[in-house]
Each structure stands twice: as structure tokens, then as C-alpha cells.
Amino acid sequence: MAVAQRYMGTKVWKYGIATLSVVLALVITQGLHPTLFPTPLFFAAILISTWFGGMGPGLFAVALATVLLDYFFISSRPGFALHPAALLYLGQFSLPALLSSWFVKKRREAEVALREARDQLELKVEQRTSELRRTNEQLESEINERRRAEEAFHKIQLDLAHLTRVMTLSELATSIAHEVNQPLAAIVTNGDACLRWLGSEPPNVERARDAVARIIHEGRRASEVVKRIRSLSQKATPHRAPLHINELVREMIALLESELARNSVRLKTQLEPDVPPVLGDRVQLQQVVLNLIVNGIEAMSGVKGRPREMQIRTEKLSGEQIQISVKDCGCGLDPEHADDLFEAFVTTKPGGLGMGLSISRTIVEAHGGKLRASRNPDFGATFQFVLPTVEANEA
Amino acid sequence: MSTSDPIVYVIDDDEAVRLAVKDLLESVGMRAETFASGSDFLRAPRADAPSCLILDIRLPGQSGLEFQRSLQAAQIEIPIVFITGHGDIPMTVQAMKAGAVDFLAKPFRDQELLDAIHRAVDRDRARRDAQAGVRELRGRYEELTPREREVMLLVVQGLLNKQIAAELGTSETTVKIHRGQVMRKMLAASLPDLVRMAERLGLPAQKY
Numbered sequence: 001m002a003v004a005q006r007y008m009g010t011k012v013w014k015y016g017i018a019t020l021s022v023v024l025a026l027v028i029t030q031g032l033h034p035t036l037f038p039t040p041l042f043f044a045a046i047l048i049s050t051w052f053g054g055m056g057p058g059l060f061a062v063a064l065a066t067v068l069l070d071y072f073f074i075s076s077r078p079g080f081a082l083h084p085a086a087l088l089y090l091g092q093f094s095l096p097a098l099l100s101s102w103f104v105k106k107r108r109e110a111e112v113a114l115r116e117a118r119d120q121l122e123l124k125v126e127q128r129t130s131e132l133r134r135t136n137e138q139l140e141s142e143i144n145e146r147r148r149a150e151e152a153f154h155k156i157q158l159d160l161a162h163l164t165r166v167m168t169l170s171e172l173a174t175s176i177a178h179e180v181n182q183p184l185a186a187i188v189t190n191g192d193a194c195l196r197w198l199g200s201e202p203p204n205v206e207r208a209r210d211a212v213a214r215i216i217h218e219g220r221r222a223s224e225v226v227k228r229i230r231s232l233s234q235k236a237t238p239h240r241a242p243l244h245i246n247e248l249v250r251e252m253i254a255l256l257e258s259e260l261a262r263n264s265v266r267l268k269t270q271l272e273p274d275v276p277p278v279l280g281d282r283v284q285l286q287q288v289v290l291n292l293i294v295n296g297i298e299a300m301s302g303v304k305g306r307p308r309e310m311q312i313r314t315e316k317l318s319g320e321q322i323q324i325s326v327k328d329c330g331c332g333l334d335p336e337h338a339d340d341l342f343e344a345f346v347t348t349k350p351g352g353l354g355m356g357l358s359i360s361r362t363i364v365e366a367h368g369g370k371l372r373a374s375r376n377p378d379f380g381a382t383f384q385f386v387l388p389t390v391e392a393n394e395a
Numbered sequence: 396m397s398t399s400d401p402i403v404y405v406i407d408d409d410e411a412v413r414l415a416v417k418d419l420l421e422s423v424g425m426r427a428e429t430f431a432s433g434s435d436f437l438r439a440p441r442a443d444a445p446s447c448l449i450l451d452i453r454l455p456g457q458s459g460l461e462f463q464r465s466l467q468a469a470q471i472e473i474p475i476v477f478i479t480g481h482g483d484i485p486m487t488v489q490a491m492k493a494g495a496v497d498f499l500a501k502p503f504r505d506q507e508l509l510d511a512i513h514r515a516v517d518r519d520r521a522r523r524d525a526q527a528g529v530r531e532l533r534g535r536y537e538e539l540t541p542r543e544r545e546v547m548l549l550v551v552q553g554l555l556n557k558q559i560a561a562e563l564g565t566s567e568t569t570v571k572i573h574r575g576q577v578m579r580k581m582l583a584a585s586l587p588d589l590v591r592m593a594e595r596l597g598l599p600a601q602k603y
Contacts, residue, residue, distance in 0.1 A: 178453065178480040182409045185480070185501030189415035192505035196422035204422075211418055218411050258480070261408065261455040 014053030018061040021045035026068050038073045039089065046097050055101035062093040157362060162235045164355045165287050168294055169233055175259035176229060182258075183222040190215045228255055231283055238284060242277040242390045245285070245314055245324060252289045253312070256297075263297050263308065270313040275322045276389040280367050285387075288360045288371070292326040292383045295356060299330025299380060306379070320392035321369075325384035333373060333381045341373055360385075368393070401516040402426040402444050406436050406462070407451040407478070412501070416449060419505055425512070433462035437469075445523055447496070447515030449508075452479040452486055460486060463493050472522060474515035478503065529595055535581050536596055543580070546573040550586070551593040 025041035042065040050058030070086035169176065194211035197204040228251055249271060253260075260267055278285075293310070300308040311327040333341065342361045357371075364371040369387040376382055403420055405427055407413045413429040420427040430436040432454060452459035463475055477490045477498045487498045496518060497511035539547065542563075549559045556574065560567045583589040 181480045181501055182412060185478075185503070186409070186411035186415040188502035189412070189419050189505065189508075193415065193419040193422045196419070196505075200422070207418070207422065211415075214411065214414065214418075221411070258453060261453050264455070264458065266455070 011056075014049075014057040015060060017052045018045075018049035018057035019064065021048045022061050022064045022068065025065070026072065030072060033073070038069060039092070042069060042093065043096060046093050047100055050097050050100045051104060054104060055098070058097040058101045059094070062090065062097045065093055066090040157359075158235070158238070160355060161284065161287060161359050161363065164359055165283075165290075166233055168287075168290060168356070169229065172256070172259055172294070175257075175262055176225070176255065178258040178262075179225045179255065180222055183218040183225070186218045187215050187222070190218070225255070232286060232290070234283070236283060238281040240279050240281055242279055243282055243285070244277050245275055245322060245387070246271045246273075248282065248286055249289055249312060249314060249324065252286055252293060256290070256293055259294075259297060260310070263301060265297055265300060265308045265310050268309065268311045270311065270315075272313075272315045275314050275316050276320075276391065278322060278367070278387045279390050279393045280387065281363075284363045285367070288363050288385065289324065289326075291356045291360045295383070296326050296328035296330065296380075299328050299332075301330075303330055303379075317386065320389045321386050322389060323384055323386050325382055327376065327380065327382040329376070329378070329380040332379065333375050342371070399444050400426060401520070402428065402442050402446045403449060403512055403516075404436060404441075404446060404473075405429045405449045406431075406433060406454070406459075407449075408432065408454050409451070412451070412478075416508070419508070420512070423509060433457050433459075433465070445516050445520035447474045447476060447512055447519055449476050449478060449512070452477050452490070460489055460493070463490065463495070467493070472519075474518045476508070476511045476515050478508075532581075532592055532596055536592075538580050539577060543573050543577050546570060547577045547581070547589070547593070548598055550574060550577065551590045551598065 022042065022045045025045035029038050029041050046058060046061045046065060049061035053060075066086050066089050069089055070083050074083045074085050190211045194208045194215070197208040197211060232255075249269070253267065253269065293312070296310050300310070306329065309329050311325075313323075313325045313327075315323050317323050342357050357373075361371045364385045364387070367387055369385055371383070371385040373381055373383050403425055405413055405416045405420075407416070407429075408431055410431070413431070417427040417429050426442075428439070430439065434457075436448075450459045450462065454462065457465070459477060459479075466473065466475075474496045475490075475494070476496050477487075478501055479486065479498070480501050490498055496515040499507055499511060536544070545563060546559060549562060554562065556567050556570045559574075560570045563570070577583075578589065581589060581592055583592060
């Protein structure tokens with residue numbers, strides 16, 4: 001078999017097949033003679049030779065078949081001169097040999113062309129596929145890059161918000177220290193009083209107990225203040241939850257109480273009792289409220305000759321929205337800066353970074369709301385923001 | 396407790412601090428009244444007793460320092476002990492210059508506060524006594540007849556009886572009698588005593 005494979009396709013092989021098939025046709029024909037007409041098997045042998053070998057081996061088989069036919073069946077005598085009848089056979093054999101060889105050749109050519117076309121198509125498909133893959137990869141990396149950029153931007157925004165929050169807190173340090181110190185002072189004094197009640201003759205246990213109860217109460221109060229400051233100064237990942245805006249506003253007022261007192265600001269609150277909850281990040285929204293109140297206090301720092309009044313309102317609007325407004329009677333809005341009030345780095349304060357309002361607006365908008373500023377008809381400005389309620393978020 | 400027992404007024408906007416200070420004062424047997432603001436204090440009736448004021452320097456609306464000034468403007472004389480949440484030196488200086496008895500930073504030691512209160516109350520008591528003395532003196536002075544007042548004025552200005560008689564156009568004997576009446580009615584032991592009384596009453600030392 002290995003030998004057969006080695007020669008397969010070569011000339012020796014092709015002519016071998018031709019010889020073999022013709023000889024086989026002869027042997028079978030001779031065996032079956034005279035029941036079988038002598039030519040059909042030779043036709044078959046010639047077609048086989050042409051099929052496998054092409055025109056050359058085909059014609060060779062024709063010649064061989066003619067000679068053998070002439071020798072064994074027509075002339076019945078040795079010699080190389082062909083009988084005229086054999087020449088007829090030669091013609092008969094040559095025609096199918098030529099036709100089939102031409103047909104085979106065409107077929108082979110068609111096959112080759114088809115194979116080439118197929119190969120080319122495959123190549124093209126492969127090329128296109130790889131091009132597509134490259135484009136895809138590029139697109140993916142661009143998307144990733146964009147996502148990374150967005151994440152970086154988001155992180156910077158968070159950092160900045162945290163930074164300004166801490167800066168605001170540090171500006172308020174004196175007042176906040178006061179907020180912590182008040183309960184501590186009460187604790188110490190209550191403690192002193194308690195010892196004196198116990199030390200009196202006879203000890204006044206009732207009054208001592210009252211004093212201890214107040215100590216506990218004030219301890220809790222101090223820890224509340226600390227908790228509030230800590231949550232504001234922390235750099236926590238944003239977390240949205242339903243929250244009550246009135247509670248949040250009250251917390252910020254409590255934190256700023258002594259800052260308001262220090263600046264002789266009288267605060268009026270109008271918190272609508274059943275404003276629906278909003279979905280938001282507590283610390284971020286606290287920051288907005290804190291910013292607006294501190295801004296208002298600062299805007300009124302130059303006010304003389306009229307009471308420094310601030311009004312904080314919460315109300316439910318139609319369309320599942322709530323509004324929080326902070327109204328001051330301070331220096332008002334400078335028409336020159338009114339348009340770019342919310343831009344970053346725009347500030348009217350000598351020590352200001354110009355981040356407060358810009359960040360507040362970013363926060364409010366990230367919550368699906370809007371922050372606006374308007375001039376009051378008499379004095380000062382009103383800053384108000386609108387937030388969608390929890391129901392609006394669910395819808 | 397009698398009405399002349401000292402009373403301490405506490406003004407602090409923080410209720411907890413107010414109550415704690417009141418409790419501390421009560422634990423040492425002192426009377427205390429608390430107010431959330433200066434205006435609340437001004438509206439309330441004040442006892443006729445030696446008193447002092449414990450005043451938070453930071454108050455909403457009107458600061459403690461401003462309230463101190465408005466008390467002075469209204470001629471309400473009451474010694475003030477300031478308390479503050481943070482030791483602010485400029486404010487301390489201002490408060491002390493304006494006559495504060497002491498300035499304590501919260502949280503303060505109870506003894507410090509009590510000592511300051513005692514000093515303040517003592518100061519008020521002295522002022523009240525002085526005022527009471529003047530009031531009594533004025534009552535005596537008002538008992539004098541117009542003529543006796545004229546004589547007293549000239550006596551404390553250092554004029555001799557003879558000169559006074561010439562001044563008033565009467566006899567020396569009459570002046571002597573008036574003079575005796577003045578000394579008796581004013582309860583003056585001697586001439587220098589009378590001169591001091593005249594000073595406290597604010598009579599002019601020189602006629603012209």
C-alpha cells in the first residue's frame with residue numbers, strides 16, 4: 001500500500017492503471033468469449049484510464065486496446081500490421097477517450113477554480129473577521145477607558161465634595177467645639193452638684209439622682225453631636241436610602257445653632273409636617289443644607305441696622321416633589337455673578353474656594369433635582385432645591 | 396429664706412447648662428433664677444436682694460457683651476460673672492474692662508464659680524448698702540428746713556458762723572441755733588462727719 005501511495009498521481013501510476021485496466025478487460029473478455037461481444041469492457045477500460053490518467057493514458061489505452069483486440073480477436077495471427085477492422089475500433093475507442101478526457105479536464109479545471117474561489121473566500125472571511133475583531137477590541141478598550149475616566153471623574157467629585165465638607169466643618173470648628181462643650185459643661189456642673197447633694201447632711205439622694213439623670217441625658221447629647229460631625233467628615237461611599245428631609249434639616253440646624261448665635265442670626269423654620277420621604281444619600285444632602293445655611297450666615301455677616309433673619313422652609317409640591325428653601329436677608333446676589341453662581345471656582349468670598357454651590361448643585365442634580373437661586377424683593381437671596389419623592393423614584 | 400438672701404440670675408440659651416448651674420447653686424443653698432435670654436431677664440421682676448448675674452457670652456440675638464452694655468445704659472447695676480464655651484481673650488478683656496467680676500470658661504470648676512459668685516454678691520451687697528446709706532442720708536437732709544439747708548451748705552463750705560450770718564443777713568446767734576439743728580437732724584458727730592455726708596449727697600463744695 002505504501003508503494004501504491006508513493007506512486008499515486010504520477011505518470012507511472014496513470015499509465016499503469018491504463019495498462020492494467022486494458023489487460024484486465026482483455027482477460028475478462030477472453031474468458032467470456034464468445035458469449036460477450038469483445039468491445040464493451042475495453043470501452044470501460046479506456047474510460048477508466050482517461051478518468052484517472054487524462055488524455056495521454058487514455059490514448060495509450062486506446063492504442064493498447066486496439067492492438068490487443070486486433071491480435072486476439074480479429075487477426076488471430078502475430079504481427080504488428082493492423083487489420084482494417086481494428087482501425088475502425090481505433091476510431092471508435094478514440095472518440096470517447098478524447099471526449100471523456102476533455103470532460104475530465106474541464107471538470108478538473110472547474111474543481112480547481114472552485115477550490116481557489118473557496119480558498120480565497122475563506123481568506124477574505126478570515127481577514128474581515130480579524131479586522132472586525134480588532135475594531136471590536138478597540139471599541140471595547142475605548143469603552144473601558146471611558147468607564148475608567150467616568151469612574152475617576154466620579155471619584156474626584158466625591159473627593160471634592162468630601163474636601164469641601166471638611167473645609168466647611170473646619171470653618172465651623174469654633175461653633176462645633178461649642179456644641180460639644182455645652183453638654184460637657186452641663187455634665188461637669190451636674191456632677192459637681194450631684195456630689196454636693198450626696199455630701200450634704202443628710203444626703204439628698206433624690207436631687208442627686210436627678211442630677212445623674214441629667215448627666216446621662218447630656219452625655220447622649222454630646223455623643224449625638226460627635227456622631228453628626230463624624231458622619232459629615234467621613235469619606236463614605238454614597239448610599240441611597242429613603243430619608244426624611246425635615247429630620248435632616250433639624251440635624252443641620254442643631255449643628256449650626258451656635259454658629260447662628262455667634263453671628264446673631266435669628267432662624268425661623270417652617271417645616272411642613274408631612275413632607276414625603278426622598279431617596280437620597282444622607283451625608284450628601286446634609287452637605288447641601290449645610291452649605292446653604294452657612295452661605296446665608298456669611299451673606300448676612302455685613303448686615304447692620306436690621307435683624308439678621310434666616311428662614312428655612314420645607315414643603316410638598318405637586319408632582320411628587322418636595323422643596324427646601326433657605327432665605328436670608330443678606331447682601332443678595334451680585335448681578336455680575338448671578339449667572340455663574342454655580343460654576344466651580346466662582347466665589348465672592350475672600351477665603352472661599354468657590355466649590356460649595358457647584359458641589360451642591362451637582363449633588364442635587366445627581367438626585368434628580370434642581371437647585372436655584374433668586375433675589376428677594378427686599379433684601380438678600382433665596383436658595384431652593386427640589387427633590388423627587390420616593391414614590392416618584394419608584395414610578 | 397428671707398428676701399435679703401442673695402439671689403443669682405443665670406442667663407444661658409442652653410437649657411441644660413442653665414439647669415445644671417441652678418442645681419449646683421441650690422445644692423449649696425443659694426437661690427437661683429434662670430433665663431434663656433437677656434430680654435427674658437429684663438421682663439422678669441427682680442427681687443430686692445443682693446444679687447449677681449451669670450451670663451453666657453454667646454447668646455442668640457444679642458451677645459452677652461452687648462447685653463452687658465445695654466444693662467449699663469439702662470443703669471441696671473448688677474455684678475456679672477461671664478461664662479463662655481471657649482476662652483476668647485479679646486472678649487475676656489472687653490468684659491473685664493466693662494466691669495465684669497470674673498470670666499469662666501466652660502466647663503468650670505464648681506468652686507471657681509461659687510467663689511466668683513460670692514465676690515459678685517459681696518460687691519452688690521456693698522453697693523446696695525452704700526445706696527441704702529445715701530438714701531437714708533437724703534431722707535434726713537429732706538427733713539431740714541430751707542434755711543437749715545442754706546446754713547448746712549455754707550458750713551460744709553468752711554465758712555465761719557460770723558460769715559454765714561453776714562451771708563444770710565441774720566445774727567450769729569440764729570446761725571448757731573440753725574447749725575445745732577442741722578448737726579442734730581443729720582446725726583452728724585462732728586464737722587468733718589457733716590462734710591462727708593454733704594459729699595455723699597453731692598452738695599457743691601463751693602458756692603460758686
